[in-house]
Each structure stands twice: as structure tokens, then as C-alpha cells.
Amino acid sequence: MKFDLKGKDPQSKARAGVLTTDHGTIETPIFMPVGTIGTVKGVHQRELKEDINPDIILGNTYHLYLRPQTEILEKAGGLHKFINWDRNILTDSGGYQVYSLSANRKIKEEGVKFKSHIDGSYHFFTPENVMEIQRTIGADIIMAFDECTPYPCDYRYAKRSMHMTHRWLDRCLAHLQKTPYKYDYSQTFFPIVQGSTYKDLRKQSAEFIASREAEGNAIGGLSVGEPAEEMYAMTDVVCETLPKDKPRYLMGVGTPINILENIALGVDMFDCVMPTRNARNGMLFTAHGTINIKNKKWADDFSPIDEMGITYVDLEYSKAYVRHLFTVNELLGKQIATIHNLGFYLWLVREARKHILAGDFYEWKNKMVKQMDKRL
């Protein structure tokens, strides 16, 4: 993998770069649509490619391990082939499931025992076998196995957990050293900074992670319920500490405003379920705020769902029609909303990139944050 910085915003810490892997280039800042179980929910690969056009999407180790299971993915020749996606894929390690499935898991130094949410069976994840699974899934970028701490998290626990995540990182690295790539392309490994909402821990963690000299670095444990200001304070500290010439990935973030503010702090990569999940629940993101398309007020509004026309659905379908589809619970409504939202998110980061390269990102960002901060 290669990362080249192409420009920097004069009034903020925002950067524009190009990341190159064996599956092509990724222009940063980038938003990566989430495709947990081998699908970006509700979107055909063709629409994803042609209408939304991201350079990279996500998959999830835990979910893919449970179904279809690694054996099937290996037989398929990796996730790219299995899902017919020839661009980049990044897999999360299952570290987030340590947080989100907290009722169904037990953490030990050795690893995490999960109780499957599907059939109740027990599974043990360790840094080593998670690397092994990610080798088999075959994503271009694979993530360290970490513990994503909840919010709030007391200092002692946050510190202890951070150190364990660091020890797990070294185990991940050691294991990767002795396991070759499974397919005919290379894989890049990103370690993850933790430290909850404590500046000193974040700094310490970022220093530790930086010392491992990975090709890219991630910030985890945020967007778990903390106020936005705390999130920004943490990304700021971490970005200041992480190497400037490596891409920085803020995991699980976020709202369009979160994304712009974090770009301004030096983050290059984002992913979030929000545009896809919220789409299925009737929320449309626009440059002027969010719309709950299920609301009665749209019942006779025949204007296009988004005048901007970023993707074809924006102009081809009216608000009244999409509201109708949600009212009668038709799949098409959710599909339209998903394409719209992903189109908007990708537009947002591309626009950010343009403004960084043009040198006027900061003013543009402030204008956008102001106008998006409302409900229509």
C-alpha cells in the first residue's frame, strides 16, 4: 500500500491524499460504505459502483466468520470474488462487537469468548485467529483486534483496556509476520488507538501505535455516545500524535457534520452505518439538514427528494412517492433512501477534497456545518 499527500488546507489540519492498493486507488478524505455481511444493505453492486461509486467498502470479520463462514469464503477465493466487488475492501476485526454484543461475550487477556447471536454457540476470538480469519476473507485493509470501550468508561478500566489492546496489537503483528497473503494481492494492516475520552491515554495510545510503524492507523472507541466535542478533542490529540504521512481512519464516524469536523482535524478515512441504517428507517441526509421522509408533511410534496441531484434517485423520485413507499413498507423506499444517503455522503467527502485542494476548505466546512445542522 502507498499513501501520497496531495494537498493541505491552509486554515485547518485537513489533508487530501491518494491511497493505492492492489485493488486500485482511494482518494481521501473518503467515506467507506458499510457492508457488514457481504452486502451494503439494500444496494446492488452495480448501483454501488455506478451511482455511488466509492473506492472502498467495509466488511465485518465477526459477521462473515459466523455466516457464510470462513470456509465458504476461502472456497470462493475471498470476499471480493464472493460478492463480486473488484475494488477495495476493509474488514473490521470484530473489536466493535466486543462493545456492541457486550451482553453476549467475556473478555480475557487471551481473547474474547462470544456467544453467537444467531444460534447461541460459543466462539473464541483471539488476536491470532482474527488475523487468520481476515487473511481468509482477504480484505485489502485489515484491522487489529481491539476492545472498543463503552462510554462512559472509568479511567482505570479505560487504561487497563488500552494496554490490553496494545498487547493484542503486538500479537496481531507477530501472527501476521508468519502468515502469508492467501490470494494474489497484498493486505495492509491498521492498528487501532484506544483510550476512551481521556486525553493522556489517547496520546499514550497514539504514541504506542505510531511506534509500530503501520502503513495506516485507526482511531477507535469513539462515536459510542460521547458528546461531539469530546470526540473532536480526542481525534485532535490523536491526529497530532500519529505520523503525518500515514492515513488516519476514524472508525464508526459519523454524522455529516462529524465527518467534516474530523476532516478539519486531520482524519482521512471514515465509515458509518448511519447513511444505510437510517435510510432504511426513513431518514434522508441533505446539504440542508435531515428529512424524516415518513412524516405526514411530505404526503403531498411532489418535489424531488433532493434538488441537488447527486444520484439519479434524487430527481427521479418525489418526496410524496418515497413517503408512500415507506408508509406501505415497500422495499423500494428503503433502497431509494439508501442510494440517496450514500450518494450524499460520498458527495460530501469528494467536495471536501476539492475544497482542500483549492485551499478554501475551512470556510466551506463552516458554511456546510451551519446549514446541515437542522431538520427539514
Next chain:
RNA sequence: GGAAGUAUUGAGCAAUUGGUUGGCUCGCCAGACUGUAAAUCUGGUCUCUUCGGAGCUUGUAGGUUCGAGUCCUACUACUUCCA
């Protein structure tokens, strides 16, 4: 024309043996959602309210009873069956 049955909130059902009807599902109206246990979840949904409460209600009108959605009478509407 005759016989039997039914009537509870927008809909469909509950509600002990006559013992505080406002419970459930759906619909509707809102809200939530951040490395996806999520096409999910939460709240509201008789009327009024100063948000503390207050009031009205089981097709309609009566009756029995300390007490009626429940029992009785008449009426109305609907369903089924027989002519």
C-alpha cells in the same frame, strides 16, 4: 316474512362467576439510530388540561342490582340460516 347470533377506541380482538374496561395486535402520529444482533427500537394515539390532573365512555333507550361490557326489555344496525 321467520329463526339464530353479534354490537367494546380508526380496524381486529381481550376483559374471571355480575366486581376498578381502556389491555393486546395492527394502523396512524412522532422520536431515536455513529467500526450493523437494526427493513429495527422507543413513545404517543377517547375528550379537556395550567401536565399536577380532571372528565366521558362498551350501538340507542330503559330496567334489575350495593355494583352491569357481562343479566332483563324494547329499539337500531349488521351477519348467518330458512322461506
